[in-house]
Amino acid sequence: MTTQTAPSIVPDFGDSVSEGRKLAIICSKGTLDMAYPGLILANAALGEGVETHLFFTFWGFDMITKSRMGDLKFTMLGNTATHMPQGLGGMPGMTAMATHQMRKQIHDVGVPDVPEFLAQIVDSGGHLWACRMSADMMHLDEADLYEAVEGIISAADFIEKTDGAQLLFI
Amino acid sequence: MTVTTIGSAQVHVDAEGFLTEYDEWNEDLAGQLAAQIGITLTDAHWKAIRFLREDYQAMGETATLRRVSTQAGMPIKELFQLFPGKPAKKMAYIAGLPKPVGCV
Numbered sequence: 001m002t003t004q005t006a007p008s009i010v011p012d013f014g015d016s017v018s019e020g021r022k023l024a025i026i027c028s029k030g031t032l033d034m035a036y037p038g039l040i041l042a043n044a045a046l047g048e049g050v051e052t053h054l055f056f057t058f059w060g061f062d063m064i065t066k067s068r069m070g071d072l073k074f075t076m077l078g079n080t081a082t083h084m085p086q087g088l089g090g091m092p093g094m095t096a097m098a099t100h101q102m103r104k105q106i107h108d109v110g111v112p113d114v115p116e117f118l119a120q121i122v123d124s125g126g127h128l129w130a131c132r133m134s135a136d137m138m139h140l141d142e143a144d145l146y147e148a149v150e151g152i153i154s155a156a157d158f159i160e161k162t163d164g165a166q167l168l169f170i
Numbered sequence: 171m172t173v174t175t176i177g178s179a180q181v182h183v184d185a186e187g188f189l190t191e192y193d194e195w196n197e198d199l200a201g202q203l204a205a206q207i208g209i210t211l212t213d214a215h216w217k218a219i220r221f222l223r224e225d226y227q228a229m230g231e232t233a234t235l236r237r238v239s240t241q242a243g244m245p246i247k248e249l250f251q252l253f254p255g256k257p258a259k260k261m262a263y264i265a266g267l268p269k270p271v272g273c274v
Contacts (some may be wrong), residue, residue, distance in 0.1 A: 007185035009174050011263055040273055042191045048237055050254035096208050110237065111274045120236065123246040 022051045022165035029170060030059030032072040032102055033079075033115075038170045039117045046124035049116045054121070055158045056149075057131035060170075061123070061138060064130060064146045069114050115146070122141065122148040130154050131162070134170065177202045182241070188263055192226070195266030204264045215252050218244060222265040232262045234272040 001054045023045045027038040038054060045052045062068040065135030073170055076098050088094060095157045101111070112120065122128065142152065153161075171190070174183050181194045189195055189203075201217060204211050211219075221242035225233045235258040239246050253260040258270050 009172065009183055011187040011259070013207060013256050013260060043274060047256065047258050085201075094180070109274075110234075110272070112236070113245060117274075120239075120246055124250060 013049075019030075019049070020051075020086070022053070024053050024162035024165040024167045026057060026167070026169045027060035027063055028058045030068075030072060031061035031120070032074040032099060034170065035060075035063050035072055035114055036106070038168070039114070039121065040111075042121050042126055042170065043117070043124065045068045046121065046126050050127075051058045051127075052121075053127045053129060053162050053166075054146060055129045055131060057134050057155075061130065063114055064118070064128060064149050065138075065140060065144055066146060067144070069118070069146060072114060073099045075099075087159070118148065119144060127161075129158055131155065131158075132136065171268070176206075187249065188268055191272055192266065193209075195223075199266065200264050203266070207260060207263065209253065209264065211250075214244075214248065215264075217238060218249065218252065218261055219265045220268060226267050228266070231272070232265075232267045232270040232272045234274060235257060235261075236274050238271070240270035 023042070025038045027035070027040055029035065041054050042054055055058050056064045062072060073095055075095045076084055077086065077095075080086070080088075082089075082098075089098075106113075111117070113118060115135050118128065128146070128149045132154045135152045142149070145152075172183055172185070173180050174201060177252050179194070179199055181199070182190045184227070191268075201211055204215070209215065214224055218238055221238060225237070225241065233241065233247065233248060238244060238261065239249060249257045262269050
């Protein structure tokens with residue numbers, strides 16, 4: 001290995017570049033396994049200094065509904081990536097078992113559960129928004145939702161707030 | 171492998187400028203590294219940096235932001251205030267460690 005002497009190298013933390021970069025993540029799923037991609041990417045973006053907005057819609061509403069956010073489930077049914085016989089997934093207790101197993105695996109890699117993860121995202125400067133139509137359909141209002149949700153807004157409001165953002169639909 | 175001069179010290183760094191030799195770091199150097207990225211170290215900064223140094227020695231990898239928060243007992247909000255923008259990378263840089271590889 002050759003060693004060369006260089007003038008002082010200072011990492012470019014891109015402070016000027018990240019300013020103005022925005023990420024919008026639409027969370028539309030309410031299963032335990034599909035809650036995490038959005039949370040992990042939001043957390044990563046915030047750690048890189050990117051302004052991040054999450055919009056919870058349809059089944060994704062479970063992620064921010066107080067009575068459900070700590071109790072998301074994972075099922076083997078319809079998920080061939082478990083590489084288990086599909087018939088097994090329909091047996092009584094299998095969803096509970098699969099959920100328990102996945103929670104343990106998530107915990108073992110040091111990743112928090114959904115409510116704590118949302119708290120970390122908010123503490124990192126992330127913005128949480130709830131979908132107006134989903135709230136109306138499910139007869140839920142602010143009182144039913146996680147406290148840090150900034151508002152129940154329409155799809156058009158969200159598009160407006162995330163003008164110029166890169167967008168992820170999960 | 172590149173050698174660069176920080177203050178009066180010659181240190182090995184990677185292409186981005188992160189120190190590559192754990193033992194070439196010292197507290198004086200940390201102050202100079204911090205100054206290069208516009209940070210003046212306070213006691214709170216030191217708490218995070220000392221944790222990172224010790225944790226790296228114990229675990230063999232740089233702690234993620236969440237690990238610093240939960241293990242050193244420092245709120246995430248505070249870490250963002252102390253090391254604005256990209257806290258995990260800035261902490262690692264000042265602590266003379268590689269960038270963290272963990273996702274969360």
